Ligand code: AHG
Ligand code: MN
């Protein structure tokens with residue numbers, strides 16, 4: 427008694443996004459849905475490879491260095507190739523920017539569509555070989571009216587993105603998406619091969635109890651960051667915050683969205699503009715965070731307002747619960 431039969435009316439990601447479009451009426455063309463279908467396919471394909479990595483010799487280095495000076499892992503390269511191939515073949519893209527490719531890919535006329543996708547094919551590379559959660563991050567712009575698809579179509583503030591999200595490869599694959607109307611989370615049902623709506627309308631608690639920074643960099647941190655971290659570790663009243671840092675942005679942001687708190691990767695005396703990349707790490711995560719009711723700042727300005735000058739530029743990041751992020755901003759104001 428009391429046990430419910432399984433639902434016969436599940437909401438897949440595609441159904442959910444299509445439903446959004448019905449409510450938009452004539453404005454919607456279905457193109458974005460088809461693009462998101464291609465992205466879902468890449469996530470399933472990458473998830474499969476992540477799961478089998480240890481068994482099919484996909485751990486370790488690929489032997490090349492990317493434009494950021496990082497040694498590429500085999501899974502970085504494979505995930506990049508999966509995404510480029512699938513996004514090109516979708517016929518819905520015009521410009522692609524990947525962490526792993528120095529230059530933007532301009533799609534040839536035969537396959538050209540109206541969207542630009544910026545992505546981090548495999549986030550958390552340093553965690554691959556230990557089997558710790560990793561992910562894929564993406565942001566989507568519509569090309570500017572009249573454009574044939576150039577780099578200018580992606581050198582635009584994050585506030586102009588039409589959609590953004592990530593897939594986290596953990597105990598299950600979780601795709602978290604915004605199309606500018608809140609944030610929804612979907613879990614891959616491997617037996618169906620579909621992402622099912624499991625986390626409708628994600629909202630970040632206004633204040634959290636967790637901070638997520640790589641404090642190993644403390645000796646390089648600037649005064650506002652040091653003072654802020656001291657304030658939550660040695661509070662005048664109440665309990666100190668708990669520390670959680672995975673070192674995969676996707677996983678650290680995922681926890682922050684669900685539990686609240688703050689994730690930070692500041693600029694410091696060594697990393698002059700921080701570490702995280704504006705287009706395909708900071709922007710998508712900032713978009714998701716704001717849509718979930720949180721804030722995302724460099725410490726002094728809203729991340730989504732930054733106008734990128736180059737596709738691989740970096741920026742400082744603090745994001746998460748509204749009150750926690752406002753606290754950091756106060757420390758920046760005080761020392762300005
Ligand atoms: P990627 O694996 O795509 O190069 O990104 C790594 C990023 C991000 O995932 C994470 O938040 C950060 O690097 C961790 O950096 P540290 O190892 O310096 O803490
Ligand atoms: Mn990398």
Ligand code: MN
Pocket residue numbers: 546548549550675707
């Ligand atoms: Mn990354």
Ligand code: MN
Pocket residue numbers: 502525546547548549550551
């Ligand atoms: Mn990466």
